[in-house]
Each structure stands twice: as structure tokens, then as C-alpha cells.
Amino acid sequence: MNGLLVLPIAIPLVVATLALLFRRSSVMQRWIGVAGMLVLLVSVAILFRDVYVDGIQVLQLGNWQAPFGITLVADLLSMLMLAISAIMGLIIAVYSIYDIDKERERYGYYPLLHILLMGVNGSFLTGDIFNMYVWFEVMLIASFILLALGNSKNQLQGALKYVIINLFSSLLFLFGVAMLYGMTGTLNMADLAMRLPEVENTGLVTTVAMIFMVSFGVKAAIFPLFFWLPASYHTPPVAISAVFGGLLTKVGVYALIRVFTLLFTQDIGYTHTILLWVAGFTMVTGVLGAASHFEFRKILSFHIVSQIGYMIMGLAFNTALGLMGAIFYVLHNILAKSNLFLISGIAQRLTGTFELKQMGGLYKHYPILATLFLISAFALAGFPPLSGFWAKLSLVKAGLSIEAYVITAVAILVGLLTLFSMTKIWMTAFWAAVPEIGVPDHFGKMPLFGAGNLYIMVVPVMVVAGLIILVGFYAQPLLEVCLDAAEQLLNPSVYIEAVLGPQ
Numbered sequence: 001m002n003g004l005l006v007l008p009i010a011i012p013l014v015v016a017t018l019a020l021l022f023r024r025s026s027v028m029q030r031w032i033g034v035a036g037m038l039v040l041l042v043s044v045a046i047l048f049r050d051v052y053v054d055g056i057q058v059l060q061l062g063n064w065q066a067p068f069g070i071t072l073v074a075d076l077l078s079m080l081m082l083a084i085s086a087i088m089g090l091i092i093a094v095y096s097i098y099d100i101d102k103e104r105e106r107y108g109y110y111p112l113l114h115i116l117l118m119g120v121n122g123s124f125l126t127g128d129i130f131n132m133y134v135w136f137e138v139m140l141i142a143s144f145i146l147l148a149l150g151n152s153k154n155q156l157q158g159a160l161k162y163v164i165i166n167l168f169s170s171l172l173f174l175f176g177v178a179m180l181y182g183m184t185g186t187l188n189m190a191d192l193a194m195r196l197p198e199v200e201n202t203g204l205v206t207t208v209a210m211i212f213m214v215s216f217g218v219k220a221a222i223f224p225l226f227f228w229l230p231a232s233y234h235t236p237p238v239a240i241s242a243v244f245g246g247l248l249t250k251v252g253v254y255a256l257i258r259v260f261t262l263l264f265t266q267d268i269g270y271t272h273t274i275l276l277w278v279a280g281f282t283m284v285t286g287v288l289g290a291a292s293h294f295e296f297r298k299i300l301s302f303h304i305v306s307q308i309g310y311m312i313m314g315l316a317f318n319t320a321l322g323l324m325g326a327i328f329y330v331l332h333n334i335l336a337k338s339n340l341f342l343i344s345g346i347a348q349r350l351t352g353t354f355e356l357k358q359m360g361g362l363y364k365h366y367p368i369l370a371t372l373f374l375i376s377a378f379a380l381a382g383f384p385p386l387s388g389f390w391a392k393l394s395l396v397k398a399g400l401s402i403e404a405y406v407i408t409a410v411a412i413l414v415g416l417l418t419l420f421s422m423t424k425i426w427m428t429a430f431w432a433a434v435p436e437i438g439v440p441d442h443f444g445k446m447p448l449f450g451a452g453n454l455y456i457m458v459v460p461v462m463v464v465a466g467l468i469i470l471v472g473f474y475a476q477p478l479l480e481v482c483l484d485a486a487e488q489l490l491n492p493s494v495y496i497e498a499v500l501g502p503q
Contacts, residue, residue: 002050002057005072005125007043008082011036012118016111026105030097033110037090040117044086048079052481056488056498058127066499067188071127073499076485080327081124081254084334087467088246089117091460095342096239098456104149104237112149116142116243123251127499129180129263130187132255133173136219140166143248146240147232158232165228169218176211183208190499193262193492202266209264209271213256220252222312223281226305230289233304234297234354238345241297245304246338250330253311257326260315261489268318275316280407283309283414290421296344296354296429299421300337303380306414307333310395313407317398323486325394328479332379332387332471339376339464343369346448346457347429352440356425361434361443368448369458370430375465377422379472382415386472390479 015036022028051057051074061070074082093113100109119138126132140163148159181187183204184195199205214225221229233244256275264271286306290299311333314326344354346369351359363370379386382393392415399408434443449455471478488494 002047002059002074004043004047004050005057005059005074006061007047008040008086008121008125009072009118011040011043012114012121015039016114016118019110019114020108023106023108023111026102029105029110033096033113034090034093036114037086037093037117041086041090044079044082047074048083051076051079056495058498066127067186067191070131071188071190071499072125073127073190073495074125075488075495075498076481077254077257077327077489078124080331080481080485081250082121084331085117085120085124085247088243088334088338089113091338091342091464092239092243095242095345095457095460098453099237099239099345101237107149109146109149112142112146113243116146120247120251124254127189128187129189129192129259130177133170133177136173136251137170139248139251140170143244147236147244149240150236152235154235158235161228162232165218165225169215172211172215172218176208176215179204179208179211188499189258189262190496193496194500196263197266205264206267206270209260209267210274212259212264213271213274216252216255216259217278218252219249220256220308220312221249221282221305222278222308223285223305226282226286226308229305230298230301233301234295238297238341238348241300242338242341242345245300245341246334249304249308250311250334253308253315253326253330256312257315257323257489261318261323262492262495265492272316272318275312276404276407279309279313279316280410281309282306282312283410287414287417287421291417291424294356294424294428296347296356296359296425297341299425300340300344303418303421304337306418307337307380309414310392310411313411314395314398317402317404318490319398319402320483320486320490321394321401322398323489324479324483325391325398327482327485328394328475329391331478331482332391332468335464335468335471336376336379336388339461339468340373340380342457342461342464343373343376346454346461349454349457350440350443350446351429352443356428358435359429360432363430364434365443366448372458372461372465373426373430375468377426379468381419381422383419384472387468387475389472390475394479 019032057074059072119135122135144163218225289302311326314322379388382388448458
């Protein structure tokens with residue numbers, strides 16, 4: 001039993017409550033919000049050490065033993081996801097100090113941000129498929145309000161599309177949970193992993209697997225279920241776009257990895273072949289959507305879709321190298337994608353727009369910002385020696401090792417198209433001359449550091465860019481942890497024994 005497992009859920013709840021108590025004070029909410037994220041990061045680091053040194057950690061809440069009680073489980077995959085979400089939570093909280101206006105603060109931005117993190121962390125830690133549904137709903141409620149906070153027309157339109165499709169996904173999820181319980185009489189995931197192979201109607205198990213694939217696929221924004229994402233993620237303030245783009249879809253990816261390595265392994269030839277096709281179409285449609293747009297955040301939103309395809313491809317390979325690549329890709333993408341959203345917010349502050357055709361001159365007047373963009377953009381495209389290179393290299397090697405040449409070629413081609421769309425942003429927003437009309441008077445005069453508080457947005461971006469470089473130059477230790485996590489996933493007996501005891 002490890003009582004620390006409750007902290008990644010309890011800390012955001014306590015911090016959200018404190019922020020509500022000080023809802024009339026913007027200053028106190030900001031301090032509480034940032035301090036809460038820092039405490040969360042420290043608690044996750046301590047828990048990570050325990051899992052890495054002592055193995056999978058389990059907590060049976062209320063002292064009700066599995067499979068009857070509520071179980072929290074932390075394996076290496078859970079801890080990697082918790083760690084990156086805690087890091088980005090702290091980054092977003094600091095960035096929000098300057099990005100989020102007082103009206104949104106007054107209406108509960110910081111409490112909602114922490115409730116969202118509570119739902120994310122709960123999804124990573126739960127050992128019960130029904131409680132995963134509960135945590136998904138916590139995320140959905142908090143994210144819907146954050147998306148609509150501000151009441152602009154575009155926000156409300158995007159929020160409506162977002163909530164309708166995600167409610168449909170939740171209904172499918174609940175339906176799948178009910179069918180699982182009807183077949184096995186349990187909802188504990190370790191217990192399900194033991195009982196599902198004993199179900200005589202294997203066709204029904206495969207059908208339920210497809211239900212979960214669609215439900216989690218909506219949340220991960222895979223092909224053809226992604227249309228809601230580009231319609232909504234570009235509408236709220238940038239800090240919200242960054243946390244959505246960086247974290248929320250990755251919770252869907254995490255859920256797919258979890259259930260298709262632990263639960264639905266009886267018909268891999270069918271389910272994982274579908275995942276492989278889905279991965280290819282997701283990569284291609286996402287990157288083509290990015291290539292066709294000229295709005296900074298819309299391009300990044302389509303790239304979220306495209307990059308999800310790489311993660312699903314690693315899952316579909318169902319090998320240690322493929323899963324290692326998928327996990328590493330998730331971690332890298334959260335850093336690079338979130339940072340690009342944050343950079344878009346700084347660019348908008350300077351130029352007054354997200355439209356690329358109305359931007360220009362950023363490299364000439366703000367070379368530091370241009371450098372930060374290049375680091376994140378090159379990482380996303382997979383340039384060596386940045387983090388994205390090792391992520392894509394791992395997946396390419398995994399594909400070649402099982403002779404999956406077509407999907408590997410698609411992945412390489414999509415990487416080139418990603419570079420094209422990043423180049424489009426560079427050439428229009430950064431390299432091109434300053435437009436003759438429509439440029440704010442402060443452009444070129446507002447410093448990134450010094451007078452004003454713009455540095456509050458720039459410093460978090462610099463920290464993430466530093467992490468991207470660090471992961472790139474020292475990738476081996478993280479790759480080894482990701483490989484250990486992949487091997488844990490491919491050996492479910494370790495997870496089952498940790499939760500249920502020796503069988």
C-alpha cells in the first residue's frame with residue numbers, strides 16, 4: 001500500500017477549493033494556482049522514484065481489497081504520464097498569469113484548471129474501468145467550462161461541437177463498461193484481464209473492444225473522429241489551447257494503450273490491424289489539414305491530429321520497441337505541441353492576430369522568439385538531435401523490424417509534410433517583412449524582457465524549449481524508462497499480480 005498515490009488527485013482538489021475561497025483576489029488565485037502545481041510536481045517526483053525503484057504501487061481505498069474496492073495503480077506508464085502532466089501544469093499556470101484576463105479569473109479559471117488536472121491524474125491512476133469513466137467526465141465538465149469561459153461567439157460554437165461529440169463518446173464508453181460487467185461480473189481492470197480470455201463468446205469481446213476503440217478514439221481525435229478538435233481548440237485563450245492540445249488528447253491515447261495491452265489482447269490480428277489503418281489515415285488527414293490552413297492555432301490543432309497517428313501506430317505494432325516509441329512520442333509531443341501553442345500566444349500579443357498572412361517581421365524584431373519557435377517546430381518535425389527525432393526514429397525502427405514498410409513510409413512522408421507546414425509559419429510570420437497595415441503600434445517596440453510583463457509568457461516557453469533540447473541530447477535514459485514501461489505493458493501478469501496478489 002502506498003498512500004502517496006492519492007496525492008496527484010487530492011492536491012488539485014485542495015488547491016481548487018482554496019482558489020475558490022479566494023475567488024475575489026486575482027493575485028491570491030495566481031499564487032495558489034502556481035504553488036499548487038509546484039506541490040503536485042514534487043509529489044509526483046517522489047511517487048515516480050518509488051515506482052521506479054520498488055515496482056508497481058497499488059492503493060486499495062477504504063481498505064476494500066481488489067476487485068471489490070476502488071483501486072489506484074501506478075506503473076511506469078502511469079508515472080511517465082503523471083510526470084509530464086505535472087510539468088506542463090506548472091508551465092501553463094505560470095504562463096496564465098499574463099495570458100488569462102481578470103474576468104476569466106473571477107469566473108473560476110484556476111479552480112477549473114486544477115479540477116481538469118485532477119481528472120487527468122485520476123484517469124492515469126485508476127485501476128477500475130468505471131472509475132476511468134468517472135474521471136473522463138470530470139475532465140469533460142472542467143474542459144467544457146474552460147472552453148466556453150469568456151462567452152465569445154467562436155468559443156461557444158467550438159464548445160458546443162466539443163461537448164456534443166464528447167458526450168456521444170461518453171455514452172459509448174458507459175455502454176462498453178456495462179457490457180464488460182455483463183460478461184465478466186467485474187470492472188477492476190486487473191480482474192478483467194484475467195476473466196476476458198475465459199469468455200466463450202470471443203466475437204462479443206471483440207465487439208466491445210471496438211466500442212472502446214471508438215469511444216477513446218473520439219477523445220484521442222483519431223481518424224475519422226477528429227473533426228471536433230480543429231473546430232474548437234483554436235477558440236479559447238492560448239493557455240487553455242495549450243493544456244488541451246498538450247494533455248487532453250493524450251489521455252485518450254493513454255486509455256487506448258492501457259486497454260489494448262491489458263484487456264483486449266484476444267484478437268490482436270483484427271483489432272491492431274484496424275488501429276494500424278487508423279494510424280495511417282490519422283497522420284495523413286491531420287497533416288493535410290495543417291497544410292491547407294493559414295491560422296496559427298488551426299495549423300497546430302490539425303497537427304495534434306496528425307501526431308496522434310504516430311502514437312497509435314506504435315500501439316498497433318504491439319512490440320516492445322513500438323510501444324516504447326509510442327510512449328516516448330507522447331512525452332515529446334506534449335512538450336513540443338504545448339510550446340508551439342504558447343509561442344502562438346506571444347506572437348498574437350505582439351502582432352494582434354493569429355492569421356499568418358497578417359503577421360511578419362518576428363524574426364527581425366524578436367529573434368529570441370524566433371529561435372524558440374524553431375526549436376519546437378524542428379522537434380515536432382523530427383529533426384536531430386531534438387526530442388522528436390528519437391521519437392520518430394524509434395517508431396521507424398519498430399516498423400522496419402516487423403516489416404511494416406507501408407505505414408513506416410507514410411510516417412516518414414508525414415514528417416516531411418509537417419516540416420512543410422512549420423516552414424509555412426516560419427516564412428510568413430517570422431521571416432516575411434512586416435505588413436504595411438494592421439500592425440499594432442507597439443510591434444517592434446514591446447520588449448520580450450524588461451518593461452511590461454510579457455516575460456512571464458516567454459520564460460515558461462524557454463523552459464520547455466530547454467527540456468526539448470535536454471531530452472534530445474540525453475534521450476537514452478528516458479528511452480530506457482519508456483522501454484521498461486513497454487515491457488511492463490506486454491507482460492500484464494506483473495500488473496495483475498500487483499493489484500490482485502499472487503495468483
